[in-house]
Amino acid sequence: MDAKMEKALNDQINFELYSSYIYMAMSSYLKSLNLNGFANWMEIQVQEEVFHATKLYNFLHERGGNVEFQEIPKPRADWNSPKEVFQHAYEHEQTVTDRINNLVNLAHDLKDHATNAHLQWFVNEQVEEESSVLGVLQQIKLSGNSTDGLFMLDRELGQRVYTPPQDTKNN
Numbered sequence: 820m821d822a823k824m825e826k827a828l829n830d831q832i833n834f835e836l837y838s839s840y841i842y843m844a845m846s847s848y849l850k851s852l853n854l855n856g857f858a859n860w861m862e863i864q865v866q867e868e869v870f871h872a873t874k875l876y877n878f879l880h881e882r883g884g885n886v887e888f889q890e891i892p893k894p895r896a897d898w899n900s901p902k903e904v905f906q907h908a909y910e911h912e913q914t915v916t917d918r919i920n921n922l923v924n925l926a927h928d929l930k931d932h933a934t935n936a937h938l939q940w941f942v943n944e945q946v947e948e949e950s951s952v953l954g955v956l957q958q959i960k961l962s963g964n965s966t967d968g969l970f971m972l973d974r975e976l977g978q979r980v981y982t983p984p985q986d987t988k989n990n
């Protein structure tokens with residue numbers, strides 16, 4: 820594998836783990852507000868991010884690449900409201916999407932068809948990632964930040980369970 824691609828995939832492993840760290844910090848903030856359903860939603864998001872990192876990790880190994888872990892930056896610890904948490908989570912997912920698109924562009928430039936094929940899973944996954952965070956953000960906005968609305972939503976988000984993706988290749 821081209822060294823540039825290898826480095827970019829390693830950077831993305833780090834970013835996916837950083838994402839899980841951010842969502843863990845968000846979950847902790849939500850728990851501190853006693854919004855345990857919101858916190859549960861974020862805890863599942865943590866698992867999804869670890870899955871994304873692991874999928875790239877396995878792919879790099881399969882291609883004979885080197886996995887080199889890097890430091891994970893410290894995430895923010897405090898927010899002003901659940902709405903701000905989900906606004907930031909949505910912006911974060913948009914950043915992830917940009918990064919995946921850049922990886923696809925690099926794979927194209929290097930004519931690395933195998934990596935390009937592998938990344939298509941992430942392209943589709945990002946559509947879902949952005950949509951699920953945006954869905955919660957819109958529900959929070961609809962609730963008008965009212966306590967009753969937030970508690971109802973909290974009950975609903977408490978139902979979210981982690982379902983490992985069906986595409987188990989390179990899990």
Ligand code: FEO
Nearest residue numbers: 835868871915948
């Ligand atoms: Fe791994 Fe939420 O993107």
